[in-house]
Amino acid sequence: MSEQQSIENKEVLTLEEASQLFQVSTKTFLKLLREENIPARKVGREWRFSKSALLQWMSEGNSRDYSLIEDQNQAYFEQVAPVYDELRKGCYGNALREMLIAKFTPKPGFEVADIGTGTGYLAHTLAQYAKKVWALDSSPAMLEVARKDFLSHNLNNVILIEGDAHDLPLNDNSQDLVYANLLLHHILEPSLAIKEMFRVVKPDGKAIITDIDLHNYKWLKEEKSDLWLGFERAEIKGWLQEAGFTAIEVTDLGCNCRTSSKSGTLVEIPMFLAVGTKPPTIKRNKNNYNKEVNH
Numbered sequence: 623m624s625e626q627q628s629i630e631n632k633e634v635l636t637l638e639e640a641s642q643l644f645q646v647s648t649k650t651f652l653k654l655l656r657e658e659n660i661p662a663r664k665v666g667r668e669w670r671f672s673k674s675a676l677l678q679w680m681s682e683g684n685s686r687d688y689s690l691i692e693d694q695n696q697a698y699f700e701q702v703a704p705v706y707d708e709l710r711k712g713c714y715g716n717a718l719r720e721m722l723i724a725k726f727t728p729k730p731g732f733e734v735a736d737i738g739t740g741t742g743y744l745a746h747t748l749a750q751y752a753k754k755v756w757a758l759d760s761s762p763a764m765l766e767v768a769r770k771d772f773l774s775h776n777l778n779n780v781i782l783i784e785g786d787a788h789d790l791p792l793n794d795n796s797q798d799l800v801y802a803n804l805l806l807h808h809i810l811e812p813s814l815a816i817k818e819m820f821r822v823v824k825p826d827g828k829a830i831i832t833d834i835d836l837h838n839y840k841w842l843k844e845e846k847s848d849l850w851l852g853f854e855r856a857e858i859k860g861w862l863q864e865a866g867f868t869a870i871e872v873t874d875l876g877c878n879c880r881t882s883s884k885s886g887t888l889v890e891i892p893m894f895l896a897v898g899t900k901p902p903t904i905k906r907n908k909n910n911y912n913k914e915v916n917h
């Protein structure tokens with residue numbers, strides 16, 4: 623019996639089965655469970671879900687359809703693109719990219735990627751050092767603002783790509799460094815995006831991720847299209863480990879992200895810097911091969 627059939631025939635679902643019903647990973651489903659009012663009960667340490675209660679809950683519009691969430695996210699950036707650079711100045715200035723790129727400066731000859739480049743905030747500065755910058759975003763309107771900026775500054779070594787961070791249109795082992803600033807809290811499955819970063823970065827290359835710490839400003843979901851209320855640093859570290867990165871460090875970025883609600887509440891959210899290195903490939907020679915076999 624296929625997994626789908628088994629769900630069709632069951633009323634009481636496990637966490638894995640309920641996640642399948644929602645067509646999201648168990649991690650995303652757990653996040654939903656934490657943040658939304660999903661009908662669920664705990665039996666000992668295990669979660670159990672009544673399928674009919676879940677379906678009823680969804681049909682009442684309590685659940686936001688997940689592809690709809692992605693569409694809304696894209697619509698938000700399509701709408702704000704023309705004014706995004708002005709908005710950004712209020713949230714975080716140029717100091718963030720200057721500090722970050724001073725710390726992780728591409729060497730001449732490097733190919734680097736800026737995932738969720740937006741209007742090209744990091745890519746603009748990276749292009750002054752790297753041989754080639756792949757600047758990827760899912761929003762055509764944001765990329766259009768970036769294109770005009772690169773053109774007016776003669777930054778001919780930036781390649782703009784419309785694409786999805788969950789499924790990068792970049793070759794395996796092709797990038798010396800991969801950056802992502804304030805992308806993860808806007809996407810459905812940050813852990814998947816981190817796995818993609820691991821895939822495209824070269825051995826010895828690094829993923830450099832900056833984002834906001836866990837917070838409780840729920841209005842950011844409605845007003846700024848945030849999908850995650852920031853992250854626990856341990857969670858980010860776990861995702862980097864799971865992806866295969868080593869020498870992982872998740873530390874204070876030393877910058878806050880400022881933002882204000884429609885009602886005028888101004889908040890400052892601390893940001894973290896997460897760095898992981900892809901392990902070098904093991905060069906096999908007779909000696910170290912033997913060592914592995916003897917272990």
Ligand SMILES: C[S@@+](CC[C@H](N)C(=O)[O-])C[C@H]1O[C@@H](n2cnc3c(N)ncnc32)[C@H](O)[C@@H]1O
Pocket residue numbers: 695696699710737738739740741742743744758759760761764785786787788802803804805808809810
């Ligand atoms: C808060 S902006 C940050 C932009 C830029 N990194 C910066 O520092 O100014 C988040 C960007 O992520 C993009 N984005 C959202 N979901 C995405 C996805 N699944 N794949 C690629 N980009 C995405 C948005 O279009 C937006 O441009």
